[in-house]
Amino acid sequence: MDAAQQDATARARELQRSWYGEPLGALFRRLIDDLGLNQARLAAVLGLSAPMLSQLMSGQRAKIGNPAVVQRVQALQELSSQAADGRVSAAEAAERMEEIKKSAGGSVLNTTQTTASTGAPTVRRVVREIQSLLRSVSAAGDIIDAADTLAPTHPELAEFLRVYGAGRTAEAVAHYEAHQN
Numbered sequence: 001m002d003a004a005q006q007d008a009t010a011r012a013r014e015l016q017r018s019w020y021g022e023p024l025g026a027l028f029r030r031l032i033d034d035l036g037l038n039q040a041r042l043a044a045v046l047g048l049s050a051p052m053l054s055q056l057m058s059g060q061r062a063k064i065g066n067p068a069v070v071q072r073v074q075a076l077q078e079l080s081s082q083a084a085d086g087r088v089s090a091a092e093a094a095e096r097m098e099e100i101k102k103s104a105g106g107s108v109l110n111t112t113q114t115t116a117s118t119g120a121p122t123v124r125r126v127v128r129e130i131q132s133l134l135r136s137v138s139a140a141g142d143i144i145d146a147a148d149t150l151a152p153t154h155p156e157l158a159e160f161l162r163v164y165g166a167g168r169t170a171e172a173v174a175h176y177e178a179h180q181n
Contacts (some may be wrong), residue, residue, distance in 0.1 A: 004005070005148070007057070008059075009059035009060065010059070010060065011062075012059040012060070012062035013025070013059045013062075015062040015063070015141065016056075016059070016062055016063075018139075018140055018144065018166075019062075019063065019139040019140040019141050019143035019160040020073075020140060020165075021140065021168060023059065024056045024057055024064075024126075025056075025058065025059065025075070026061075027077070028042060028053065028056070028057050029057075030080060031073075031076050031080050033078055033079070034080040034083050034084045035076065035079065035083055035093055035097065036090065036093075039053060039057075040137050042076075044068050044101065045072065045076065045097050045100060045101045046064070046072050046073060046076070046101075047068065047069055047072060047101070048064075048069060051092050052138065063139070064132045066076075067135075067136045068103070070135060070136070070161060071132055071136070072100050072103065074128065074131065074132060074135070075103075076097070076099045076100060077130060077169075078124075078169065079093055079096050079097065079100070083087055123176055124169065124173055124176060125178065127164070127169060127173050128169060130164045130172070131164050131165070131169065131172060132163055134161070134165040135165065138165070140166035142164075143161050143166050144161075144162060144163070144165070145166030146161055147159075147161040147162045147165070147166075157163075159175075160175075163175045
């Protein structure tokens, strides 16, 4: 790889970090490890070709162009977290991956659970819906730019954009819970 290709790859990975919170190679490898997948299976669940997945992982391509694929990535991140800490079994994870794979658009978050006593959506589900909506409108880097512009005059709105538009779900859940009282 020549210097120009290395620079382009480094730029692509930096863009991925701003848009998705980390380079897609690291994100996809974590999904593969946590969910017991291989690259071909991950590509199939996401609705990407194997070459496209490879290009995203290697930094040859920076952005996922299809919002439905971005939503599937977000759903798999949530599932990966649940599988890694034992909240879902391997069988449940496999079943949920099939549901995620079948989702052609719209919110894939409908597979998350509601509270048993009230039937109301869980806080995590509400937060993921907010994140999904914001991220379907704009990339994380653009959301951060907008937040920086708003920060001097509207700091609370800027914080909201940063937390839900570019932050991790756990941070957004904490923010949501802190602001509900």
